[in-house]
Amino acid sequence: MSRMRPVLAAVLLLGVMTAFQLHEVNAYPSGAPSFTCDSMTPSHGASSQPVSLAGPNGGFTITPSVTSYQLGTTYTMTIAGGTNPFRGFLCEARDPSGAQLQVFTGGVPAGVQQVSGCTDAYTHTSKVDKTSVTFNWRVTSASVTSFRFICTFVQVKTTFYEKVPTAYLSLVSPTTPAPSTAPTPSTAPFTGTTASGMTNAPTTPAPTTPAPTTPQAITSAPATTLPGGGSTQPSLGSGCGSVKSCYRSPSSCSGPADCTYFYSQRPVGTDKVEIELSAKSDGWVAVGFSNDRTMGDDDVMGCNVAADGSTVYIKNTNNVGKSNAIDSSGTPDVNLMNGTMSYVNGQLSCNFTRLLNTNSGKDKDFSGNKKYYLFFGTNTGTGGRGVDSIGLPSKHNKLPPITGAQYSATDTSQANFAVSVKNALIKAHGFFMIVAWICLAGIGLFMPRFMKKAWAAPKDGIAYWFKFHRPLMVAVWLLSVIGIILIFIFADGKWNAQTAHPGFGLATFILCGIQPFMALIRTKLNPFQRKVFNWSHRTVGFAAHALGAIAVYLGMDLFRQNYGLSTAALYVWAAWAAIEGVIWIGHEVKLLISPADPTEKISSDSTIRVALLLVYSVSSVVLGLVMAIMVAVSSTQENDD
Numbered sequence: 001m002s003r004m005r006p007v008l009a010a011v012l013l014l015g016v017m018t019a020f021q022l023h024e025v026n027a028y029p030s031g032a033p034s035f036t037c038d039s040m041t042p043s044h045g046a047s048s049q050p051v052s053l054a055g056p057n058g059g060f061t062i063t064p065s066v067t068s069y070q071l072g073t074t075y076t077m078t079i080a081g082g083t084n085p086f087r088g089f090l091c092e093a094r095d096p097s098g099a100q101l102q103v104f105t106g107g108v109p110a111g112v113q114q115v116s117g118c119t120d121a122y123t124h125t126s127k128v129d130k131t132s133v134t135f136n137w138r139v140t141s142a143s144v145t146s147f148r149f150i151c152t153f154v155q156v157k158t159t160f161y162e163k164v165p166t167a168y169l170s171l172v173s174p175t176t177p178a179p180s181t182a183p184t185p186s187t188a189p190f191t192g193t194t195a196s197g198m199t200n201a202p203t204t205p206a207p208t209t210p211a212p213t214t215p216q217a218i219t220s221a222p223a224t225t226l227p228g229g230g231s232t233q234p235s236l237g238s239g240c241g242s243v244k245s246c247y248r249s250p251s252s253c254s255g256p257a258d259c260t261y262f263y264s265q266r267p268v269g270t271d272k273v274e275i276e277l278s279a280k281s282d283g284w285v286a287v288g289f290s291n292d293r294t295m296g297d298d299d300v301m302g303c304n305v306a307a308d309g310s311t312v313y314i315k316n317t318n319n320v321g322k323s324n325a326i327d328s329s330g331t332p333d334v335n336l337m338n339g340t341m342s343y344v345n346g347q348l349s350c351n352f353t354r355l356l357n358t359n360s361g362k363d364k365d366f367s368g369n370k371k372y373y374l375f376f377g378t379n380t381g382t383g384g385r386g387v388d389s390i391g392l393p394s395k396h397n398k399l400p401p402i403t404g405a406q407y408s409a410t411d412t413s414q415a416n417f418a419v420s421v422k423n424a425l426i427k428a429h430g431f432f433m434i435v436a437w438i439c440l441a442g443i444g445l446f447m448p449r450f451m452k453k454a455w456a457a458p459k460d461g462i463a464y465w466f467k468f469h470r471p472l473m474v475a476v477w478l479l480s481v482i483g484i485i486l487i488f489i490f491a492d493g494k495w496n497a498q499t500a501h502p503g504f505g506l507a508t509f510i511l512c513g514i515q516p517f518m519a520l521i522r523t524k525l526n527p528f529q530r531k532v533f534n535w536s537h538r539t540v541g542f543a544a545h546a547l548g549a550i551a552v553y554l555g556m557d558l559f560r561q562n563y564g565l566s567t568a569a570l571y572v573w574a575a576w577a578a579i580e581g582v583i584w585i586g587h588e589v590k591l592l593i594s595p596a597d598p599t600e601k602i603s604s605d606s607t608i609r610v611a612l613l614l615v616y617s618v619s620s621v622v623l624g625l626v627m628a629i630m631v632a633v634s635s636t637q638e639n640d641d
Contacts, residue, residue, distance in 0.1 A: 029127035032090040032152075034117030037100070040090055040152045040163050048162035057164045059084050060153040062091075068172045069139055074106060078134045079151055085129035088154035092121045093137070095147045096168070098315070103147070106136030145171045240264065241415030244274075245407065247376050251416050263287050263376055263417075267410040271356050272337075273366060277302055278349035279378040285348050288375035289364045289409070293402050294491055298375065299364040303341055303350035314339050314350050318362045356409065371406035374417065425490040429483045430555055430631040436479035437508070437548030438576060438624035443617050444472030445541055450587060453603040454610055473515065473541075480512050501558055504551035511544035549577065552627075559631060569630045576623040583616050 036042070051057050059082035065075045079089060093101040100119035108114060108122070112133060115121040122135065139147075146168045154160040240246035244266035253259035262278040279285035286302025288295075303314045316336050339352035356366040364372060377400035401419035447469040455464040487505075495502065518537050553573050559565035587609075603609065 032123040037118035042160050046158035051161050051164050058161050062149050062151050062166045068170045070172055074136055074138045076134055080132040085131050086153045086155050087127040088124045090123045091151040093147050093149055101147050103137045105138045245411045245414035247417040272353050273409045274353045276351045281348045281378045283379040285378045289372040293373050366409035369408045371408050373406055374403045375400045425486050427632050429486040431628045432479045432483040434628040436476045439621045440472050441476045441545045442620050444469050450609050454606040484509055501554040504547050508544050508548040508551050511540050565634045569627050572627050579619045
């Protein structure tokens with residue numbers, strides 16, 4: 001039996017080694033998977049390096065052979081790393097609205113493959129270093145009047161540059177009439193010249209045929225500059241609770257001067273809704289409509305400033321998991337009409353109308369009084385725009401307020417929507433689980449494993465080790481139950497299979513739940529059955545502790561990626577794991593080399609065992625509390641990694 005002593009300690013060591021690797025298992029050396037078609041974001045457990053149109057983007061470049069093109073003519077486009085080779089890439093062509101285009105032609109270059117499920121995207125076939133790749137492309141549709149190439153470059157697994165863009169390429173046609181100076185209908189995103197000097201994105205030339213009878217898509221509408229640098233703004237608070245429903249933050253605000261966020265919805269006729277948004281933001285402001293209170297599969301509408309600050313858009317997008325993406329199933333912005341906007345002195349505002357039922361793509365159907373939860377999102381005061389290189393929202397600086405109930409888009413009864421922010425739930429979940437599995441579980445396991453013969457038998461007949469073991473493990477069980485309840489409330493009872501953390505957490509909880517029932521039968525066993533019980537109870541306990549430690553690491557890594565937790569918390573976990581491994585494995589090896597004398601009532605090395613217990617207990621409690629507090633006080637910034 002003594003030969004099996006290192007086995008249980010090895011379970012913990014395996015957990016330590018596994019946890020460092022699990023957050024990286026989503027790398028794809030054989031090419032980008034289809035679910036990245038919209039987001040173009042590698043699942044590498046890291047954030048993108050800074051990207052902008054002006055560069056330097058790590059030296060990675062995208063070079064089309066021309067800056068303007070003619071229909072039916074084949075051109076080339078080369079991606080290169082300069083002095084930096086790259087292992088992976090994903091390249092697409094997109095129009096000004098962000099929709100994917102089909103332009104690649106002339107065969108697939110060596111070492112390149114088309115991504116199944118994307119409109120027209122190409123990626124690597126292996127992680128062999130590459131210096132450059134050249135593609136052929138051709139535009140055949142006259143409706144594609146401008147577009148640009150966008151590529152994500154992976155230098156190494158955790159160093160990548162997401163959505164590196166080119167400048168827009170434009171169609172050259174001798175038969176195209178000169179653009180009109182009047183506002184023109186366009187299926188491109190809404191753009192305008194703002195008081196801060198922003199310029200229009202490429203737009204469709206003015207039509208020469210009569211205007212359509214259906215509502216027109218959003219067109220350019222520059223902000224109006226007033227003396228002193230101000231701007232005309234809609235009367236935000238007027239009519240809330242009577243002719244329209246509103247959300248204001250703070251609730252007492254009435255206009256741009258004192259509202260950090262404002263939203264209103266007003267029915268227009270029988271088939272439309274007018275939406276108004278404003279926020280103190282240099283990046284974006286949006287509202288999301290969702291079937292539940294969890295981000296994912298949401299219809300998002302709002303306005304945002306491009307990453308380089310040159311263009312302002314009104315967009316209709318979708319949340320795919322935790323990422324915001326253009327709906328690739330249709331033209332995303334044509335259903336937003338009659339738009340106006342302004343971006344002045346840090347206040348971003350927009351107003352637009354949408355059909356209740358667009359019959360388009362992934363848009364939510366607002367007709368028939370259908371109800372949804374509303375998410376009120378922005379990147380208030382980040383100073384970094386909070387948009388990616390093609391202008392899609394890429395992060396919140398805090399979790400968005402969400403309505404506590406579902407509402408229809410035509411509801412006019414709410415003077416200020418009642419909302420709740422779910423930060424506290426996920427923070428409390430993390431806090432309780434860290435205390436349970438980092439601070440307490442290991443100490444509870446240490447008692448029966450090493451301390452049975454460290455102390456003399458007490459007069460009441462109940463061993464000292466057991467007096468510590470039982471309350472510690474009961475506390476672990478209670479904290480785990482509370483943590484599970486909190487996270488299920490946070491997730492609205494829905495299972496998230498996108499990461500490994502929930503699986504490890506649930507496995508830990510199941511094993512933890514088995515332990516009390518196993519303990520209840522221990523007094524009714526004969527000697528042989530007691531040996532079986534001891535090994536079973538011990539093995540399940542060690543497995544739960546190892547899985548719990550991994551779940552804690554993965555959970556904090558998710559908090560780092562999505563909610564702004566400092567990376568330092570992961571290093572604290574690593575320090576705890578190192579101490580755990582040294583003490584447990586070291587002592588197991590000592591027992592293997594020098595087995596304890598079974599006839600001793602008190603072990604000859606009891607002083608060493610007590611000293612190890614003190615070191616282990618203090619390190620577990622102190623480092624565990626440091627991790628738990630870091631989670632509790634984190635900013636809950638939500639990033640899109």
